Amino acid sequence: MKRILVTGASGQVGSELVPALRERYGSDAVLATDIREPEGALAEGGPFRRVDCTDRQALEHAVRDFRADTIYHLAAILSAAGERDPDQAYRVNLGGLKNALEVARDQGCAIFIPSSIAAFGPSTPPDPTPQDTIQRPTTMYGVTKVAGELLADYYHLRFGVDARGVRYPGLISYVTPPGGGTTDYAVEIFYAAVQQGRYTCFLRPDTQLDMMYMPDAIRASIEVMEADPRRLKHRNAFNVTAMQLTPATLAEAIREHLPHFVIEYQVDPLRQSIADSWPRRLDDSAAREEWGWAPRYDLRAMVADMLENLRKKPGL
Numbered sequence: 001m002k003r004i005l006v007t008g009a010s011g012q013v014g015s016e017l018v019p020a021l022r023e024r025y026g027s028d029a030v031l032a033t034d035i036r037e038p039e040g041a042l043a044e045g046g047p048f049r050r051v052d053c054t055d056r057q058a059l060e061h062a063v064r065d066f067r068a069d070t071i072y073h074l075a076a077i078l079s080a081a082g083e084r085d086p087d088q089a090y091r092v093n094l095g096g097l098k099n100a101l102e103v104a105r106d107q108g109c110a111i112f113i114p115s116s117i118a119a120f121g122p123s124t125p126p127d128p129t130p131q132d133t134i135q136r137p138t139t140m141y142g143v144t145k146v147a148g149e150l151l152a153d154y155y156h157l158r159f160g161v162d163a164r165g166v167r168y169p170g171l172i173s174y175v176t177p178p179g180g181g182t183t184d185y186a187v188e189i190f191y192a193a194v195q196q197g198r199y200t201c202f203l204r205p206d207t208q209l210d211m212m213y214m215p216d217a218i219r220a221s222i223e224v225m226e227a228d229p230r231r232l233k234h235r236n237a238f239n240v241t242a243m244q245l246t247p248a249t250l251a252e253a254i255r256e257h258l259p260h261f262v263i264e265y266q267v268d269p270l271r272q273s274i275a276d277s278w279p280r281r282l283d284d285s286a287a288r289e290e291w292g293w294a295p296r297y298d299l300r301a302m303v304a305d306m307l308e309n310l311r312k313k314p315g316l
């Protein structure tokens with residue numbers, strides 16, 4: 001039976017991944033860990049332990065005490081927050097990952113490591129971005145993501161650690177707000193549309209980025225870990241994608257439900273320059289061929305589901 005420890009579990013991804021893992025493997029089989037207290041379904045659904053992933057011993061004790069055989073290592077500092085404090089991004093994203101890989105090696109755990117569209121940079125072919133291509137990112141977050149992809153491959157080749165992962169695009173969700181990234185506008189816009197009927201976007205209207213609805217991202221994270229290893233030519237950093245959005249096309253799709261919704265633009269130069277350095281569309285054919293990846297939500301289905309769920313959210 002699987003026993004799973006999740007780091008960074010209180011964040012945008014973890015708050016939905018942990019309940020999905022508990023549903024699949026049992027509530028007591030999944031230990032959520034983070035430096036911030038969990039809320040909602042995450043807090044009520046099973047065990048939680050405070051663990052700072054930069055503290056190798058604390059992580060090791062948690063994995064050993066729980067007898068975990070799998071680690072989902074989600075703890076990270078995202079792109080815009082990482083540019084505000086590059087040193088912290090380096091310590092958490094690389095130091096924390098190195099600790100998680102070492103603990104996985106010592107304790108014989110499989111490990112899931114998420115990378116990102118941020119692992120690419122301005123010299124990468126942007127549309128479509130191949131699975132294997134130039135990776136020269138210009139943010140600290142991106143630098144740590146490329147290094148993380150390489151470290152994950154290294155621990156597999158050198159020590160036989162079953163390290164796997166995907167490159168998430170920008171993730172759209174309604175449970176937990178995003179934690180300081182460049183794609184956050186695609187979540188903020190929904191809250192603003194429902195609450196105020198208008199939104200001031202920090203990216204230009206024509207900025208195209210790859211995006212995915214959270215249920216697809218959760219499924220990808222579980223499916224890649226359950227994939228038959230004999231079929232995997234890559235193990236880490238699979239490109240996955242579901243839709244390509246600009247602020248203007250997203251606003252248009254929201255207006256189909258809320259006709260009076262207004263979007264305005266006040267460009268933030270930092271986040272605009274980050275977005276301009278990222279792919280416009282990932283080629284996810286390797287994930288499709290090697291473990292049968294296919295998204296279920298397109299733009300219309302995602303917008304309808306987001307609005308329906310946000311309208312039900314207490315306090316909105």
Ligand code: NAD
Nearest residue numbers: 008010011012013035052053075076114116168170171179
């Ligand atoms: P998030 O910022 O919402 O959550 C990250 C969590 O990590 C937070 O709860 C935070 O408290 C925790 N954390 C920070 N420092 C820590 C430390 N030292 N020890 C333990 N926990 C710590 O991020 P997320 O969106 O949930 O991202 C999860 C993973 O997915 C990250 O690796 C991120 O790079 C990747 N990713 C996310 C997106 C996205 O759009 N959300 C896109 C691409 C990749």
Ligand code: SER
Nearest residue numbers: 078079116181182183
């Ligand atoms: N959503 C993330 C960010 O904007 C991409 O990894 O930082």
